[in-house]
Amino acid sequence: MASENRTSGLVIDYRNATATAVGEEHGVSATDLDDIAPKVADEHARIGQEHDSGVQKWQDLPDNTELADEIVTFAGDVRDRFSDFILIGIGGSSLGAIATIGALGHPFRNLLPPDQREGPRFFVLDNPDPEKVAATLETVNLESTLVNVVSKSGQTAETAANFLVVRDALHRAVGPDKARDQIVATTDPAEGLLRQLSDQEGYRTFPVPPGVDGRQTVLSAVGLLPAAIAGVDVHGMLAGAAAMRERATSSDVRENPAYLLAALSVLADTKHHKPMLVTMPYADALYGIADWFRQLWAESLGKKLSVNGSVVNAGQTPIKALGAIDQHSQIQLYTEGPNDKLIQLIAVGGYRDTVAIPDPPGSMPELGYFTGGELGQLLDRERLATSWALTGAQRPNLTITTPSIDAFALGEFFYLLQLQTVMAGALYDVNPFGQPGVEAGKNATYALMGRSGYEALKAELLTEPENARAYINDA
Amino acid sequence: MASENRTSGLVIDYRNATATAVGEEHGVSATDLDDIAPKVADEHARIGQEHDSGVQKWQDLPDNTELADEIVTFAGDVRDRFSDFILIGIGGSSLGAIATIGALGHPFRNLLPPDQREGPRFFVLDNPDPEKVAATLETVNLESTLVNVVSKSGQTAETAANFLVVRDALHRAVGPDKARDQIVATTDPAEGLLRQLSDQEGYRTFPVPPGVDGRQTVLSAVGLLPAAIAGVDVHGMLAGAAAMRERATSSDVRENPAYLLAALSVLADTKHHKPMLVTMPYADALYGIADWFRQLWAESLGKKLSVNGSVVNAGQTPIKALGAIDQHSQIQLYTEGPNDKLIQLIAVGGYRDTVAIPDPPGSMPELGYFTGGELGQLLDRERLATSWALTGAQRPNLTITTPSIDAFALGEFFYLLQLQTVMAGALYDVNPFGQPGVEAGKNATYALMGRSGYEALKAELLTEPENARAYINDA
Numbered sequence: 001m002a003s004e005n006r007t008s009g010l011v012i013d014y015r016n017a018t019a020t021a022v023g024e025e026h027g028v029s030a031t032d033l034d035d036i037a038p039k040v041a042d043e044h045a046r047i048g049q050e051h052d053s054g055v056q057k058w059q060d061l062p063d064n065t066e067l068a069d070e071i072v073t074f075a076g077d078v079r080d081r082f083s084d085f086i087l088i089g090i091g092g093s094s095l096g097a098i099a100t101i102g103a104l105g106h107p108f109r110n111l112l113p114p115d116q117r118e119g120p121r122f123f124v125l126d127n128p129d130p131e132k133v134a135a136t137l138e139t140v141n142l143e144s145t146l147v148n149v150v151s152k153s154g155q156t157a158e159t160a161a162n163f164l165v166v167r168d169a170l171h172r173a174v175g176p177d178k179a180r181d182q183i184v185a186t187t188d189p190a191e192g193l194l195r196q197l198s199d200q201e202g203y204r205t206f207p208v209p210p211g212v213d214g215r216q217t218v219l220s221a222v223g224l225l226p227a228a229i230a231g232v233d234v235h236g237m238l239a240g241a242a243a244m245r246e247r248a249t250s251s252d253v254r255e256n257p258a259y260l261l262a263a264l265s266v267l268a269d270t271k272h273h274k275p276m277l278v279t280m281p282y283a284d285a286l287y288g289i290a291d292w293f294r295q296l297w298a299e300s301l302g303k304k305l306s307v308n309g310s311v312v313n314a315g316q317t318p319i320k321a322l323g324a325i326d327q328h329s330q331i332q333l334y335t336e337g338p339n340d341k342l343i344q345l346i347a348v349g350g351y352r353d354t355v356a357i358p359d360p361p362g363s364m365p366e367l368g369y370f371t372g373g374e375l376g377q378l379l380d381r382e383r384l385a386t387s388w389a390l391t392g393a394q395r396p397n398l399t400i401t402t403p404s405i406d407a408f409a410l411g412e413f414f415y416l417l418q419l420q421t422v423m424a425g426a427l428y429d430v431n432p433f434g435q436p437g438v439e440a441g442k443n444a445t446y447a448l449m450g451r452s453g454y455e456a457l458k459a460e461l462l463t464e465p466e467n468a469r470a471y472i473n474d475a
Numbered sequence: 476m477a478s479e480n481r482t483s484g485l486v487i488d489y490r491n492a493t494a495t496a497v498g499e500e501h502g503v504s505a506t507d508l509d510d511i512a513p514k515v516a517d518e519h520a521r522i523g524q525e526h527d528s529g530v531q532k533w534q535d536l537p538d539n540t541e542l543a544d545e546i547v548t549f550a551g552d553v554r555d556r557f558s559d560f561i562l563i564g565i566g567g568s569s570l571g572a573i574a575t576i577g578a579l580g581h582p583f584r585n586l587l588p589p590d591q592r593e594g595p596r597f598f599v600l601d602n603p604d605p606e607k608v609a610a611t612l613e614t615v616n617l618e619s620t621l622v623n624v625v626s627k628s629g630q631t632a633e634t635a636a637n638f639l640v641v642r643d644a645l646h647r648a649v650g651p652d653k654a655r656d657q658i659v660a661t662t663d664p665a666e667g668l669l670r671q672l673s674d675q676e677g678y679r680t681f682p683v684p685p686g687v688d689g690r691q692t693v694l695s696a697v698g699l700l701p702a703a704i705a706g707v708d709v710h711g712m713l714a715g716a717a718a719m720r721e722r723a724t725s726s727d728v729r730e731n732p733a734y735l736l737a738a739l740s741v742l743a744d745t746k747h748h749k750p751m752l753v754t755m756p757y758a759d760a761l762y763g764i765a766d767w768f769r770q771l772w773a774e775s776l777g778k779k780l781s782v783n784g785s786v787v788n789a790g791q792t793p794i795k796a797l798g799a800i801d802q803h804s805q806i807q808l809y810t811e812g813p814n815d816k817l818i819q820l821i822a823v824g825g826y827r828d829t830v831a832i833p834d835p836p837g838s839m840p841e842l843g844y845f846t847g848g849e850l851g852q853l854l855d856r857e858r859l860a861t862s863w864a865l866t867g868a869q870r871p872n873l874t875i876t877t878p879s880i881d882a883f884a885l886g887e888f889f890y891l892l893q894l895q896t897v898m899a900g901a902l903y904d905v906n907p908f909g910q911p912g913v914e915a916g917k918n919a920t921y922a923l924m925g926r927s928g929y930e931a932l933k934a935e936l937l938t939e940p941e942n943a944r945a946y947i948n949d950a
Contacts, residue, residue, distance in 0.1 A: 110583075164845065165850065200838060302807045317816075324603065352605075369924045378603050444864055452844070
């Protein structure tokens with residue numbers, strides 16, 4: 001089906017999150033939803049006004065098909081010229097691309113021969129881990145490596161350090177002149193260190209959209225450029241996001257899928273003592289979405305202060321899980337431990353492969369139930385069985401089903417979960433943008449690294465704590 | 476240093492988890508530790524008695540150097556004969572090997588040319604995900620693939636299904652006679668479906684040790700065989716585990732590192748409202764340990780009933796995180812959100828690579844603090860800065876430092892965290908063995924797959940819930 005004519009296909013089933021299914025103490029009641037409905041409608045109006053005044057610019061990203069055209073052209077130009085691609089970025093600057101390529105690329109795309117692989121091999125340098133960085137530089141062919149450094153400011157310590165290392169390695173391998181053609185920077189269009197360096201050295205650049213937090217950039221060049229280079233249909237992603245935007249326009253908490261999910265999560269946390277929100281796809285390919293969402297949810301909602309300045313210490317802790325694997329790791333706890341989680345399962349209507357389960361040997365009648373079975377069917381039935389078992393133990397859970405795993409569906413997910421998060425922030429009365437809580441740690445890193453201006457903090461950091469005996473050391 | 480003469484080198488610093496550092500409400504006080512000390516000593520004695528009567532057999536695994544010899548011989552025999560290795564197992568049957576090979580193997584070992592790679596490429600089929608399974612079968616060379624199927628009973632649905640698929644693929648590729656020499660089963664030495672099939676078809680087998688839960692098998696053939704095939708020094712792992720066992724013999728909560736960690740975690744949960752335990756290594760290589768520990772902690776402690784049969788719904792939720800990446804994802808929430816976590820950081824004394832940060836261009840004085848710096852130093856200082864910032868926000872945290880990442884240190888970690896978990900179970904008054912909470916879901920899967928004897932359950936499962944309107948579907 002052409003993306004243009006396709007409508008949103010995600011289905012949300014929240015029956016097992018209701019009081020009817022898991023009891024009044026743990027489930028959301030019709031009264032809960034009635035009570036929160038006016039607040040949802042008010043915040044819907046406020047968010048709309050914010051959008052009109054330029055605050056919620058992430059909502060406009062699906063319209064940027066011209067940028068997508070430009071990216072597709074660039075990707076088409078570089079994909080066959082380079083054997084390897086390194087994305088240098090951390091947090092919002094890499095999680096979206098990792099989720100996208102993880103969902104839509106071949107699971108072992110770096111192992112495929114070049115003619116079967118769509119585009120260069122894909123590496124990410126997010127952590128400044130010397131072992132990972134050294135191994136990456138050993139593994140790639142620097143002479144045919146394209147580097148995409150992603151940082152709005154250029155000041156993010158991890159990205160700046162990793163980029164200095166890779167840039168130097170490129171300079172040594174191919175010389176500074178050739179190196180500049182192997183570097184593309186995604187950064188602020190007007191200002192910042194990386195912008196300045198890019199202009200100075202002549203790198204090709206793509207914009208980090210102004211007025212959008214890092215964790216909302218998956219549908220901008222930040223997420224789309226690496227995706228396109230890896231062969232992803234980025235227009236399809238934007239179309240899926242636009243379709244979800246179109247679907248999620250109602251101010252009614254029961255009609256708007258994003259608002260419904262937000263209300264269910266926040267009500268679970270604030271009225272039914274569920275401080276944790278587990279996202280558990282039943283597909284290896286979608287695990288990256290759970291990880292991407294984990295950042296979005298934590299940074300957006302984890303706030304000390306409300307919009308009015310009172311101390312609220314808000315935020316539900318997001319947890320990523322993977323079905324069926326975590327049935328053998330976490331479900332024991334989720335079923336029998338404290339009843340303190342809302343679990344959102346992600347189901348897949350149709351997997352992209354069908355793998356029949358061969359008949360078991362006649363000597364194994366205990367496995368006779370596999371006869372005529374198929375792996376995707378087993379995996380999906382395990383998901384249904386887990387939902388049923390959780391419900392039986394009064395553990396609230398809901399299921400988001402995607403009919404397929406493709407670029408369009410991924411775009412739907414990204415938009416849905418972003419709008420869910422913005423509404424959740426509104427329901428917590430916190431500002432979902434910004435991350436003021438990480439400043440102290442950043443400053444302490446600067447101090448420990450000896451950055452000038454941070455001398456007093458450094459002295460404080462190096463003072464031995466009083467209770468130095470709380471230390472077990474065999475040496 | 477020869478493993479035999481090496482002693483445990485892990486250092487535990489819990490100063491930032493104490494009341495002195497983060498206040499009485501959130502930190503463990505000296506009185507807390509005094510109060511729990513007699514219980515710890517009693518449980519120490521009880522665990523010792525259980526060991527003498529054969530219940531805590533996992534404690535003996537480090538002594539099985541003969542098994543390690545046998546594994547090393549087998550691995551030496553097969554490593555050069557096979558280009559690919561597929562581990563088929565889920566949960567405790569694969570997480571230990573994934574953690575070990577993830578920590579000690581080259582980060583891109585599957586991409587290395589055969590002469591630089593130690594042993595065959597390593598693939599895991601844990602999930603019965605048709606996309607992952609199909610991609611794996613497309614990617615490996617079945618004519619030179621060794622398959623290790625790991626299941627105590629042979630009845631684990633995911634493993635049985637994946638094994639039937641791979642076995643059939645091998646039969647088609649090389650014929651049944653040759654296939655049997657490409658399959659090695661790790662299973663119960665005496666009984667069960669996989670034992671029966673192995674005897675019938677003539678597979679080489681290694682034992683899943685009787686009397687040991689799946690999540691405690693990393694130091695048995697379950698974990699050691701794949702590790703050895705990937706080139707890991709399995710004797711070193713056992714020596715590290717034995718060294719930790721020797722170090723962790725005191726009944727004193729302040730002297731025994733495993734008991735100290737257990738007491739800090741359980742006190743944090745039960746006395747200081749910290750229902751979550753975050754494990755956050757500052758090394759990509761150690762992320763697998765956090766994932767392995769996540770299963771151990773959740774399945775062992777997440778229990779509905781106490782040993783006396785009363786309903787307790789115990790268990791702290793384990794969360795895996797990765798430094799410094801999650802500073803750009805979770806630290807905002809950990810610092811400003813609800814104060815409901817104990818965070819255990821894992822520090823590395825010396826990384827295996829040193830990567831100098833090149834001097835930044837003169838036009839970027841803001842990055843001047845990198846001058847003379849090194850990536851491992853940056854990463855470790857970020858860890859220290861994060862610990863300091865968390866403490867400043869009264870968020871309790873502790874740090875386990877390993878002097879190095881090697882087989883010995885890994886063995887130490889595995890033993891330490893297992894003993895910590897067993898003692899935590901004792902402090903919660905729950906049985907840390909078994910996983911009764913997953914039976915309902917298993918039975919429901921059998922019912923949905925049409926297994927005979929489960930007809931009534933199937934009918935119940937297929938009954939539409941009453942509140943079917945709680946459903947958002949555009950279709």
